[in-house]
Amino acid sequence: MRFLVVGGGAREHAIARALVPAEAEVVVASANANPGLERIARRSARIDPTDAAKVVAFARDSGADIAVIGPEAPLAAGVADALRAAEIPTVGPDRDAAQIESSKLFCRELLTRHGVPGQPKWVAPLSVDEADSAAAGFGRPFVVKPSGLTAGKGVWVQGSDFTEAREGAAYAKTLLVQGGRVLLEERLEGEEFSLMAFVTDSGVYPMPAVQDFKRALEGDHGGNTGGMGSYSQRDHLLPFLSARDRDLALTILHRTVDALRAQGFRYRGILYGGFMLTATGPVLLEFNARFGDPEGINVLTLYEEGDFADLLAGVAQGRVDSNLVTFRPRATVVKYLVPPGYGGSVRPGGILTLDAKAIEAAGVHVVYGSVDIAGPGQVRLGSSRGVALVGEASAIYEAGARVESALRHVSGPYYVRHDIGTKEDLARRWEHVRRLRAPEAKPSPLPLSVAPPDAPPASHGIPEQLLG
Numbered sequence: 001m002r003f004l005v006v007g008g009g010a011r012e013h014a015i016a017r018a019l020v021p022a023e024a025e026v027v028v029a030s031a032n033a034n035p036g037l038e039r040i041a042r043r044s045a046r047i048d049p050t051d052a053a054k055v056v057a058f059a060r061d062s063g064a065d066i067a068v069i070g071p072e073a074p075l076a077a078g079v080a081d082a083l084r085a086a087e088i089p090t091v092g093p094d095r096d097a098a099q100i101e102s103s104k105l106f107c108r109e110l111l112t113r114h115g116v117p118g119q120p121k122w123v124a125p126l127s128v129d130e131a132d133s134a135a136a137g138f139g140r141p142f143v144v145k146p147s148g149l150t151a152g153k154g155v156w157v158q159g160s161d162f163t164e165a166r167e168g169a170a171y172a173k174t175l176l177v178q179g180g181r182v183l184l185e186e187r188l189e190g191e192e193f194s195l196m197a198f199v200t201d202s203g204v205y206p207m208p209a210v211q212d213f214k215r216a217l218e219g220d221h222g223g224n225t226g227g228m229g230s231y232s233q234r235d236h237l238l239p240f241l242s243a244r245d246r247d248l249a250l251t252i253l254h255r256t257v258d259a260l261r262a263q264g265f266r267y268r269g270i271l272y273g274g275f276m277l278t279a280t281g282p283v284l285l286e287f288n289a290r291f292g293d294p295e296g297i298n299v300l301t302l303y304e305e306g307d308f309a310d311l312l313a314g315v316a317q318g319r320v321d322s323n324l325v326t327f328r329p330r331a332t333v334v335k336y337l338v339p340p341g342y343g344g345s346v347r348p349g350g351i352l353t354l355d356a357k358a359i360e361a362a363g364v365h366v367v368y369g370s371v372d373i374a375g376p377g378q379v380r381l382g383s384s385r386g387v388a389l390v391g392e393a394s395a396i397y398e399a400g401a402r403v404e405s406a407l408r409h410v411s412g413p414y415y416v417r418h419d420i421g422t423k424e425d426l427a428r429r430w431e432h433v434r435r436l437r438a439p440e441a442k443p444s445p446l447p448l449s450v451a452p453p454d455a456p457p458a459s460h461g462i463p464e465q466l467l468g
């Protein structure tokens with residue numbers, strides 16, 4: 001079977017990597033020449049992935065049987081519609097259904113109309129006057145979100161991105177004046193997690209839960225990014241996420257798919273729920289209509305070798321055998337190497353010297369993102385996330401330690417969040433949720449803010465089995 005992968009980032013490299021052991025052939029349509037994809041692909045074409053006519057022409061010319069769309073922009077541009085019209089079964093919803101991601105307003109209105117649980121208080125002002133009064137009258141801390149796609153970077157959270165309600169109102173008004181719609185949402189407190197599922201005409205098949213690290217800097221400081229790294233746990237839950245909470249989140253996914261169907265939308269692809277685990281349970285932050293980046297890299301690393309082509313083909317055709325949805329019981333940690341300043345004033349162009357063979361020999365995978373080949377063993381960083389290193393082990397902290405030790409095979413000007421997947425960070429998040437849910441309990445031995453870098457090993461109360 002020949003698969004067309006649309007998109008040229010690390011997520012798409014991870015998709016292609018998972019297809020290769022399934023003896024699928026891969027062809028790629030992307031704007032950039034991703035070194036990892038170039039190595040795997042039978043053919044690749046430099047095409048704007050949102051240009052539906054060119055993508056379809058390449059799909060036909062390269063004899064693709066199935067298409068998989070990686071990023072959100074082609075979905076929002078109707079590339080899946082065009083591929084289906086050309087009778088190429090596609091993983092990824094049509095443009096109308098992809099509004100679940102491309103329009104946060106569409107998403108909140110749909111979920112509210114159908115009474116889907118787990119929604120925050122929200123309002124969508126229509127004018128600058130309404131924005132002023134909505135902000136002034138919100139009555140609790142709020143976030144401001146552009147309704148459209150912003151690659152995770154457009155959301156302003158009161159308390160971290162702005163302080164006073166009037167500053168939030170000013171941002172909302174700027175967005176309105178630029179011609180977009182905007183949402184004010186109750187600021188949720190808790191720990192974020194992502195739950196993705198394969199969606200067919202009749203089923204919703206969940207993947208392991210993942211925690212993404214959105215903020216640019218260690219300790220969750222700095223600006224919001226597409227995601228600096230992520231981890232998943234051996235039992236496919238998370239240290240702070242119980243099976244019950246995961247099941248509540250899964251119910252929200254099911255109810256959302258039901259709501260889409262009730263509105264007449266067919267959905268064949270990946271549905272990604274971004275949740276906040278709050279004191280009262282999971283609340284939906286956003287939906288995406290595709291694999292998360294980096295979260296997709298975690299789960300694709302865990303996919304049982306051999307059947308991924310059949311699974312994706314099934315999703316594209318609207319029906320899968322549930323036995324194909326199996327993930328190895330291992331923990332994973334992904335850390336992105338990014339150009340200095342990423343998440344703020346980024347300084348692209350630095351050259352990384354990277355001994356990929358030594359890294360892979362140490363059991364850590366190298367997944368390429370926004371980089372070009374700069375020479376033998378060298379890549380040039382673009383302005384986005386450059387290279388993802390993926391560690392796998394039985395415990396999250398061990399997988400994180402593997403990635404850290406692989407960093408000795410990389411030199412050059414990059415930034416990485418060393419705190420992702422450390423015992424201290426896991427304990428802090430576990431403790432955060434425990435305190436939220438039992439505020440009267442005795443204070444934690446761990447500060448809720450970031451432990452200083454030279455903090456002694458945490459004498460945390462996190463159960464060992466959660467760390468393992």
Ligand code: AMP
Nearest residue numbers: 143152155185186187188214274285286
């Ligand atoms: P989104 O694009 O909606 O996922 O938002 C990007 C990031 O902004 C999320 O991952 C959260 O870190 C933050 N965020 C979004 N909505 C909220 C909310 N209602 N409360 C707190 N943080 C939020």
Ligand code: GLY
Nearest residue numbers: 226227292293294
């Ligand atoms: N990591 C967040 C996203 O893929 O949107």
